[in-house]
Amino acid sequence: MADSQGYGATGGHGAPPQRQHPYGQPPHGAPQYGRNPYAQPQYAQPQYSRNPYAQNPYARPVPPQPANGLPNGLPGGPQGSPAGGFPGPAPRRNRLAVLIQFLLQWIYAPLWILGLVLLLVVLILADNVGGSGPSSDGWLKVNRSFIPPRRLRAELTGRPEDWERYVAPVLARRIAAAEAAHAAGDGELQADLGRVVxxxxxxxxxxxxxxxGVVRLAERxxxxxxxxxxxxxxxxxxxxFPAPATLDAPSPQGPPAAPGTPWGPQPVRFAPLLPFVFLLQIVYVPVYGLLTFWVSRPEPDYWDRWGARWTVGPRAFRAExxxxxxxxxxxxRRILERDTKRIRSAAAGTAAPAASATRTPAHRIHLKRATYRGAGAHRALAIAAEQGxxxxxxxxxxxxxxxxxxRPDLP
Structure with a gap:
């Protein structure tokens, strides 16, 4: 007979301790897989700051935040489901089919790549190519049917922990590349002047x-x-990503920035070499691009910086x-006038945006370093300020x- 202290009963003194399975094997009578970490856990939603440019004339009013805590326009899951109702694991593939594909890919993948190279050569040498190609470029991407050795174990076992070990570094690389693109100016502009990548x-x-499970890893x-x-x-x-809290920049009406500083004039190239660069770039720019197109660049704006160093445009030739x-x-001034005309011509073909007392439609332009190299960014900012x-x-x-x-919407 069990006393009030649990002698002789399950869980009492002297009973063996209850073992917890790491992937949620419950005790008898408990709900099945109640503690599975690969189920849809309840994670706290990230909180986003309000508009840091509330006094800026180009800032739009921040609409009320929805209940799921995400910025307006970013759909999430239903309220009370932080995981967003995303689907779980897909059905496993046949292990024999996976092994056959893994073995044969070392034969057909090189042949596939060789065939693509020969096809490219034929298209370049052919005078006229009739008809149209396929609507999708999926047939060009042999990597989609390639199983790397790191994924083979996960495909064969089907265990979530093996898939997580494979997916985690892949996801980390994708996220790092997207955040680097944001640092280079990429991202969809939002109403609060933040950007979404x-x-x-x-x-x-x-x-x-x-x-x-991927969403759970991404939340980390x-x-x-x-x-x-x-x-x-x-x-x-x-x-x-919220907009920067402050803009560390000099006033356009302030004193000129010193040469060599980030806002001052930058060193220009040796003048007698510029004619040779202007002529030879017609040859070495496409050759360099063809020889290095397969190289993964960590900087999303690599080609802009490379061009500012190794090329010279016809408009900037005289100035440099x-x-x-x-x-x-x-x-x-010529580049600003060109961009302004482009904006006006683009706006002429669209309906005028509805203006309000709290929101001013704005246009944006992007000046590259080659535009103001010898004058300095501060001088370019002062000239641009004259035009608003x-x-x-x-x-x-x-x-x-x-x-x-x-600048505000052009008339």
Whole structure:
């Protein structure tokens, strides 16, 4: 007979301790898989700051935040479901089929690549190619049917922990690349002047983990899942970055910046070499691009920086060859006039945006370093201010590489 202290009963003194299975094997009578970490756990939603540019004339009023805590326009899951209702693991593939594909891919993948190279050569040498190609470029991407050795174990075992070990580094690389693109100026501009960057993963990369598991891993990096952009074959992830709190930049009416500083004039290239660069770039630019197109660049704006160093445009040739302040001023004004005309012509073909007392429609332009190299970013900012352009508060200033400017809607 069991006493009040539990002698002789389950869980009493002298009874063996209850073992907890790491993947949720419950005791007898408990709900099945009640503690599975690959189920849809309840994670706290990230909180986003309000508009840091409340006094900025180009800032839009921040709409009320929805109940799920995501910025307006970023759909999440239903209220009370932080995981967003994302699907779980997909059905496992046949292990024999996976092994056969893994063995045969070392034969057909090189042949496939060789065939693509020969096809490219034929298309280049052919005088006329009739008809039209396929609507999708999926047949060009042999990597979609390639199983790397790191994924083979996960495909064969089907265990969620094996899939997580494979997916985690892949997801980390995708997120790092997207955040680097944001630092270079990429991202969808939001009403609060913040920007949203995103990425997505194909089902073959997370089959045994499920979209819910991928979202759980992404939340460790500060990202969240986007349910509206997720289909049966992909999971879409996004992150909202608020606008910079302050703009560390000099006043356009302030004293000129010193040469060599980020806002001052930058060194120009040796003038006698510029004619050779101007002529030879027609040859070495495409050759360099063809020889290095397969190289993964960590900087999303690599080609802009490479072009500013190794090429010279016809408009900037005179300014850089003479390195005259007057020539640089004329070049900057010419580029601003060109961009302004482009904005006006684009706006002429669209309906005028509805203006209100709290929101001023704005236009944005992007000046590259080659536009103001010898004059300096501060001088370019002063010339742009004469036409109503100011620094864009949605981007952190990067005067050594580019200037992002904004102004009210042009009449």
């Amino acid at each position: 995103g990425t997505r993963l194909a089902l073959r990369l997370y089959r045994g983990l499920g979209a819910a 990096h500060g990202w969240h899942g986007v349910a509206s952009g997720t289909d049966a074959g992909h999971v879409r992830l996004a992150r909202h 060859f003479t390195n005259s302040p007057a020539a640089w001023d004329r070049h900057i 352009w100011t620094l864009d508060p949605a981007y952190a200033p990067d005067p050594a590489n580019s200037l992002r400017l904004v």
